[in-house]
Amino acid sequence: MSGGTVADFLRSPRGMLALFACTFAGAVLLAVAAAFNRPFFEKFVAEKYGVVTAQEDSLMRTTDPASFVRKVQLLTPGKQTRLYEIWMQRPGKYPEQMPAWILSGNRDTLFQRIRVTLLAGSAVQRQMAALFLSRTRLPEAKVMLLDERKRAYRRDEQDVVSYLDELLRTQ
Amino acid sequence: MPAAPLLQVSNLFLRYGKFEALKGIHFTVHPGEIVGYLGPNGAGKSSTVKVLTGLLTPGGGSVEVCGHNVANQTLAAQACIGYVPESAPAYSLLTGLEYLSLVAGLYDVPSDKAEANIKMLIETFDMQKVAPRLIHTYSKGQRQKIVLCAALLHEPQVLILDEPLDGLDVDSARKVKEIVTGLAARGRAVLFCSHTLEIVQKLCTRIIILNEGRVVADQPTEEILNRSQDHNLESVFSQLTKPDKGNTDIQQVIAAL
Amino acid sequence: MSTKPSHFRLLLRTFLLMDLRGQHYARATGAKPGELIPPLYWVIGQYLFISAVTAIALFGRVDVLPYTFVMLTLSALLSISAVVVEFNEVALNFTDTQVIGHIPVHRRAYAAARIANLIFYLLLFSVALVIFPAIIGAALRGSDWSYTLVYAFAACCANLIFPLLAILLYTLRPPEPDKSDFRDVMAWTQIVLALVVFYGAQMMLRDGQHRLEMFLSYPPAWMHWVPTWWLAQWVTEMVQGNAPAGLLWGAVIALLTVALLAFTLYRLASFYRAIRTGYEHLSAERTPAPSRGIQLLSGWLASGRAQRSSVQFVLLLLRRDPDLRMRMLPQVATLAALVLLGLMTGQMGNPFAGGGSTAQSPSMAIAVVQILVISVPMLMHNFLYSRDFESSWLLWSAPAGPRGSLHAHSVRRVVLWLVVLPVCLVLGLVFAWRWQDPVSALLHLGLGWLQCVIISYVALEGIGLKVPFSEPLAKGGLSGKVAPLLAAVATGATFLGFLEFFAAQKLLYTAIFAVLLLCLFAFAKFKDGGSFVFQKNNLSKS
Numbered sequence: 001m002s003g004g005t006v007a008d009f010l011r012s013p014r015g016m017l018a019l020f021a022c023t024f025a026g027a028v029l030l031a032v033a034a035a036f037n038r039p040f041f042e043k044f045v046a047e048k049y050g051v052v053t054a055q056e057d058s059l060m061r062t063t064d065p066a067s068f069v070r071k072v073q074l075l076t077p078g079k080q081t082r083l084y085e086i087w088m089q090r091p092g093k094y095p096e097q098m099p100a101w102i103l104s105g106n107r108d109t110l111f112q113r114i115r116v117t118l119l120a121g122s123a124v125q126r127q128m129a130a131l132f133l134s135r136t137r138l139p140e141a142k143v144m145l146l147d148e149r150k151r152a153y154r155r156d157e158q159d160v161v162s163y164l165d166e167l168l169r170t171q
Numbered sequence: 172m173p174a175a176p177l178l179q180v181s182n183l184f185l186r187y188g189k190f191e192a193l194k195g196i197h198f199t200v201h202p203g204e205i206v207g208y209l210g211p212n213g214a215g216k217s218s219t220v221k222v223l224t225g226l227l228t229p230g231g232g233s234v235e236v237c238g239h240n241v242a243n244q245t246l247a248a249q250a251c252i253g254y255v256p257e258s259a260p261a262y263s264l265l266t267g268l269e270y271l272s273l274v275a276g277l278y279d280v281p282s283d284k285a286e287a288n289i290k291m292l293i294e295t296f297d298m299q300k301v302a303p304r305l306i307h308t309y310s311k312g313q314r315q316k317i318v319l320c321a322a323l324l325h326e327p328q329v330l331i332l333d334e335p336l337d338g339l340d341v342d343s344a345r346k347v348k349e350i351v352t353g354l355a356a357r358g359r360a361v362l363f364c365s366h367t368l369e370i371v372q373k374l375c376t377r378i379i380i381l382n383e384g385r386v387v388a389d390q391p392t393e394e395i396l397n398r399s400q401d402h403n404l405e406s407v408f409s410q411l412t413k414p415d416k417g418n419t420d421i422q423q424v425i426a427a428l
Numbered sequence: 429m430s431t432k433p434s435h436f437r438l439l440l441r442t443f444l445l446m447d448l449r450g451q452h453y454a455r456a457t458g459a460k461p462g463e464l465i466p467p468l469y470w471v472i473g474q475y476l477f478i479s480a481v482t483a484i485a486l487f488g489r490v491d492v493l494p495y496t497f498v499m500l501t502l503s504a505l506l507s508i509s510a511v512v513v514e515f516n517e518v519a520l521n522f523t524d525t526q527v528i529g530h531i532p533v534h535r536r537a538y539a540a541a542r543i544a545n546l547i548f549y550l551l552l553f554s555v556a557l558v559i560f561p562a563i564i565g566a567a568l569r570g571s572d573w574s575y576t577l578v579y580a581f582a583a584c585c586a587n588l589i590f591p592l593l594a595i596l597l598y599t600l601r602p603p604e605p606d607k608s609d610f611r612d613v614m615a616w617t618q619i620v621l622a623l624v625v626f627y628g629a630q631m632m633l634r635d636g637q638h639r640l641e642m643f644l645s646y647p648p649a650w651m652h653w654v655p656t657w658w659l660a661q662w663v664t665e666m667v668q669g670n671a672p673a674g675l676l677w678g679a680v681i682a683l684l685t686v687a688l689l690a691f692t693l694y695r696l697a698s699f700y701r702a703i704r705t706g707y708e709h710l711s712a713e714r715t716p717a718p719s720r721g722i723q724l725l726s727g728w729l730a731s732g733r734a735q736r737s738s739v740q741f742v743l744l745l746l747r748r749d750p751d752l753r754m755r756m757l758p759q760v761a762t763l764a765a766l767v768l769l770g771l772m773t774g775q776m777g778n779p780f781a782g783g784g785s786t787a788q789s790p791s792m793a794i795a796v797v798q799i800l801v802i803s804v805p806m807l808m809h810n811f812l813y814s815r816d817f818e819s820s821w822l823l824w825s826a827p828a829g830p831r832g833s834l835h836a837h838s839v840r841r842v843v844l845w846l847v848v849l850p851v852c853l854v855l856g857l858v859f860a861w862r863w864q865d866p867v868s869a870l871l872h873l874g875l876g877w878l879q880c881v882i883i884s885y886v887a888l889e890g891i892g893l894k895v896p897f898s899e900p901l902a903k904g905g906l907s908g909k910v911a912p913l914l915a916a917v918a919t920g921a922t923f924l925g926f927l928e929f930f931a932a933q934k935l936l937y938t939a940i941f942a943v944l945l946l947c948l949f950a951f952a953k954f955k956d957g958g959s960f961v962f963q964k965n966n967l968s969k970s
Contacts, residue, residue, distance in 0.1 A: 013448035016466055020552065023469070027476050027559045034484060034560075035567035042488040047638075119645050120489065120638035154668055155491065155569035224530035249532035260526040264446040276438040277531045305449070 046122035049085040056086050060094050065101055072105045080105040081113040088117070088128050099135040111140060118148050127163055134167040142171050174202045177237055177251070177329050177360035178223070184231035185218050185384075192218040194384040195232070200329070202358040205351060207371035207392070209364075210381030211412045216364050217257060219381070220333055223362070224254050237328050250278065253327030255335045257364075259311070259318040267293070267302035267309070267317045271324060278325035285324065292320040295350075296343055311338035319347060330354065330361045336370065348374055372396070372404040382412045435533050439541035444548060450900070468552075470911035475506060475556035483564040492571050492667060494644030496579060497660035499561035503583050504590040504656055506557060507550055511591040525700075539697035543689065546595075547588065554587040571667050578666045581678065582659045585685045589655075592692045599692075599699040729841045734826075738838040741823075742811065742896060746842060755810040756847065759803035763851060766796050767858060778863040779932035780871060790929070793859065797876035798925040800851060802918050804880050805887035807847055809910045811839045814897035823895045836893045840884045848880050871938070878945045879924055883917060885952035890917070 009015040034041070060083065062068040072080060083102045087094060095101075103110055117129040130148060133141040145168055152160035176199035185193035193215045200206045210216045221227040223234055225245040234241040237251035261270055268289065275285035293302050296316040306314060315338045322330065330351065336344045351374065355361050365371050371378060378395045380388040388395060388411055399406035451466030482502055486495045521542070528538075558580050566575040651657050662681065666674035726740035746752060770776040770792030777788030814820070823835050852873050859869035887893070890913040924945075931941035 011466075013445060016448050016451060016469075019466075019469060020472060023472065023476070024555055024559060027480070027556075028563065030480070031483075031560045031563035034487070035563050038488060038567050038569075041484065045488045115646070116638050116642060120641050151491070157569060226525065226529045246532040246534060249530060252530065254530045256526065256530070258526075260523065262442065262446060262523075262527055264449040265442065269442075269445070273438055273442050274531065277435055277528065277533050279432070279434075 042122075045120065047088075047117055047120060047125055049089055050082075052086050052089055056082070059083075060086055060098065062095075065095075065097065068101050069104045072102060075105060077106045077109040080110060084110060084113055084132070087132060088125065091128055091131060096135060099132045100137065103136050103138065107140075111144065114144065118144070118151075123157075123160065126160065130164055130167055134171060137171070142168070145171070174358075175238070176201045176235075178362065179235040180219070180223070180232070181234075182232035183219070183222060183229050183234065185215070185222060185227065186230045192384055193222070193229070196381070196384075196386055198379050198386060198389055200360040200362055202328075202360055203355050204377055205355045205361040205363055205375045207363050207365065207375035207378040208381065209366075209368070209371060209378060209408060214381040214412070215384040216381055217333065220254075220256075220331055220362075220364060223331055224252055225249050250325075251328045253322035253325065253330045255315075255318055255322045255330075255332045257333040257337075259315045259337070261306050261314060261318055261321070263307035264305060266305055267298060267313075267320075270306060270317060271302075271320055274321040275324055280325050288324040288326075289320070292324055295346060296320060312340055312343065315339055316343060323350070328359055330359060331364075332361065333364045334366070335363070336365070336367065368404045368408060378404070380408060380411050387411045432534065432537060435537040436540050436544070439528075439533070439538060440544045443541060443545040447545070447549070471510075472552065472556045474911060475553055476559065478506070479503070479557045480560040483561045487564050487568070490641055490644055492565070492568050492575070493660055493664040494641070494647075495561075495565060495568060496582075496663045497644065497654075497657050499565070499579075500583055500586050500659050500663075501654075501656040503554070503557040503561070504586040507553055507587040508590050508594050510553055511546070511550070512594055535697045535700055536693065539693050539700055542700075543693050543696065546591075547689075550587050550591060551584065554584050557587065558583045574671075575663070575667045578663050578678075582663050582681070585681050586656060586659055588685055589688055592688050596688075596692055596695055599695045725846070729845055730838070735834060735838065738823075738835050739841060742835070742838045742842045743846070745814070745897060746846070749814065751813075751815060752810060755813070756807055759806055760847070760851060763796060763800055763803070763855075766792065766799060767855065770796060771858075771862065776859075776862050778859075778865055778868050779929060780868040780938070781863065781865065790932070793872065794925050794929055796855065797872065797879075798921045800848065800855070800876060801879045801883050801921045801924070802914065804843065804848060804883045805891055805913055805917055806910060807843045808839055808884065808887045808893055809891045811843075811896040812891070812893055812899050815900070817898055817900045820895050820898035823898065833894075835895050836888050839893060839896050840888060844881060844884055849877070852877050852880075875928060875942060875945060878942075878949055879921065882945065882948050882952050883921070885956050886917065887913070888956065 087098055114129050118126050133145055149164040178200035180196055180198050183193050183196040208216055222229045225241050236248040239248040241248045271289045293299055298316055301313050335347055351361055363375055375392055377391050379386055395407055396402045451468055562576045562579040565571055565579050566573045662677050726736050726743055730736040730739040775789045775792035777790040779790035779794055856869045856873040860866040891910055927941055931937040
């Protein structure tokens with residue numbers, strides 16, 4: 001086919017429809033390729049936390065819960081959520097009751113912050129947030145855990161469901 | 172007893188907002204008649220034609236085409252009419268042949284008859300080479316010819332022609348005049364709107380002159396011509412449409428140019 | 429005589445054929461076909477791109493329901509936008525009356541053919557808008573391949589229902605085709621909604637607090653009144669919940685769509701009949717004479733009698749052609765909406781004030797000006813089209829340089845001085861008020877104005893603007909044809925925006941940036957002046 005006839009064909013109604021059909025077919029291939037690569041896209045779904053400073057770390061390593069709770073209550077809501085973010089980065093390093101102590105501050109703000117993690121965090125971050133909730137031993141936290149279990153079940157996340165079942169059993 | 176009129180216009184009124192375009196028009200066109208429909212610009216010719224063809228709904232009065240009332244039986248009336256609009260509108264992204272096939276289809280002309288008529292008309296107007304091209308590429312005359320073909324191909328009883336010779340070459344204009352005369356001789360009715368008075372004078376059997384939305388003359392051509400001493404349609408037309416104005420303005424314009 | 433299926437088929441075939449041919453052959457003069465890639469293709473490409481980017485941005489971040497809601501809303505908005513902005517070309521066609529008005533076609537057959545024509549157009553867009561979200565949605569957690577079918581069905585219904593409702597609203601008013609008040613309202617509504625969607629998408633990607641995901645996952649009560657939310661809930665129910673009950677609702681949705689189609693058909697049939705009379709009424713109305721203001725403006729914008737006449741003509745049509753104003757509205761409205769968003773979200777900081785931890789981000793202040801720069805070619809491009817394109821023989825035949833450069837420059841001047849400059853002045857006032865620093869505002873807008881002037885010269889060549897009002901608007905022509913140039917200009921403007929962002933840190937850098945712009949301006953003017961002189965020489969030789 002010479003250049004002229006290809007151009008003529010592309011300009012004809014039939015050619016235009018063929019062009020659209022080819023483009024749509026290409027789009028379908030690309031979309032299928034994206035659909036089969038969910039793990040690649042999920043890699044970008046994670047929360048970012050600021051680096052923990054030595055001062056913050058020493059604050060969190062407290063051995064005096066009463067003093068820590070007093071300090072927490074004096075912090076702004078933003079700084080209180082920062083404590084949660086510090087815990088999320090190294091949960092094993094701090095006392096087990098730490099989540100409950102942190103939640104002695106502005107509870108609504110903190111629960112809202114945890115909701116964000118459960119929604120926009122990576123799988124590991126979501127499990128950490130669930131662990132945080134379970135360690136508070138608060139009734140609201142249990143409700144949130146149950147909601148999260150429902151969501152994980154809806155999303156066919158069997159591993160998350162099992163993990164949450166485990167946490168809920170200990171409540 | 173004369174045959175029933177194919178086109179009957181009774182007490183026709185039309186209003187655009189506050190402006191009265193047609194003020195009680197009466198006329199009839201019988202089979203075999205070629206009626207010239209004249210008037211200065213803005214007299215109401217095109218408005219009349221739009222009402223006759225069902226494009227506009229009149230404010231009062233009635234129009235009957237082949238016995239069908241245009242207001243109530245619009246489609247039946249339209250089916251009897253072959254219409255050449257003034258500016259020869261056509262779908263410019265169709266070829267001439269496609270356009271004619273569309274028109275034939277919309278008039279429900281049987282396909283074999285449509286094919287034969289299209290071929291005949293295309294040949295008559297010497298459009299064989301042009302017809303397969305997009306109308307978009309046509310000259311004004313070629314476009315006019317295609318619209319003429321479209322008006323004729325369903326063999327209408329009534330022809331309404333608004334400036335049908337506009338843009339046509341001498342030979343094509345002659346053919347159109349012959350076709351019009353021939354069809355009238357075979358019992359069709361023709362309403363011929365034009366500003367070219369010489370053609371109207373030669374072609375039409377009767378002349379209607381319209382001025383400011385009123386019919387100011389409706390007589391056989393010979394009788395109309397007898398109204399002026401020089402037996403000239405232009406003089407009669409001037410008398411009836413702008414009797415007080417002379418040529419002084421024109422002289423001034425010529426001097427200024 | 430009754431409605432004949434053969435008439436419907438013939439008309440539909442004709443309309444589709446003309447639509448497709450119009451992509452290449454809709455020109456006022458000559459038989460030469462247009463570019464190889466049809467304008468509609470660029471529109472389809474844009475829709476594919478927008479839906480792909482949005483679907484991928486949401487992929488993995490939100491659950492099935494919010495994902496479906498966003499994608500369905502975007503899809504419906506873009507469909508309405510296609511119908512509203514190019515309404516005369518898509519839903520109505522005023523030339524039909526002249527061409528086939530006298531032919532015995534039942535008005536229902538005609539309306540059905542026009543509706544079917546519109547459906548073809550909407551389905552073409554729907555395919556472009558559905559492919560990515562439907563397939564990617566199937567890979568969401570908690571979804572499966574049934575999602576593709578269910579979503580495609582819901583999206584096609586939404587893409588039909590909302591434009592049809594827009595058409596119904598249009599036909600409920602008296603048939604005065606040149607009155608654009610309704611379309612203005614529709615255009616503003618869809619612009620604001622589209623901005624909310626696009627702003628939301630970009631915010632989602634860079635917002636550490638994930639406000640959008642939270643908003644979509646824990647929606648406020650009013651969200652349950654949004655029709656696309658209902659549809660999204662239905663899709664989710666079908667995929668994750670009770671499919672048999674959902675099927676019943678699916679049948680209801682299909683029935684509603686068909687009923688709406690039938691009702692629109694009925695309304696359009698009456699509307700088409702009434703519109704003829706409407707046109708005749710309008711033609712009998714007395715049009716006001718050009719105001720003294722237009723004459724003064726044209727005298728100010730042009731030197732020489734010919735240029736003045738040309739500018740006056742462009743100004744007059746800008747004032748009288750509602751389609752032209754309608755086409756320009758999105759660009760200006762987008763800016764207004766961006767300014768509001770910038771003010772509300774605290775991103776309208778002063779780039780010249782120096783950063784500080786408490787200072788507001790200047791991102792939107794810079795973006796607004798860059799968007800203005802990008803809109804210049806689009807604004808100029810709008811002047812290429814007119815319903816009276818056949819009258820452009822006057823401009824083609826008048827002695828205006830071999831390539832109609834006189835008229836192209838008239839458009840450039842009108843756009844720059846009467847659209848862009850007033851917008852700049854308003855923006856300047858807003859910045860001066862916000863920053864409490866008129867000097868910075870003047871500097872910012874001055875640099876922006878200079879960029880607009882440079883881009884206006886680029887646009888003259890890029891969009892091939894020779895004679896304004898000389899082309900009919902083919903479907904998709906408005907945004908499709910100019911898309912490649914806009915992509916290039918957007919890249920350039922973004923680059924300039926970044927440069928300004930960094931240049932604003934120090935006075936010296938700002939001065940260098942200004943000198944760079946002045947050099948670009950001088951180059952553009954020299955290039956344009958050179959070709960203009962060359963054309964004049966050619967004209968005198970010929």
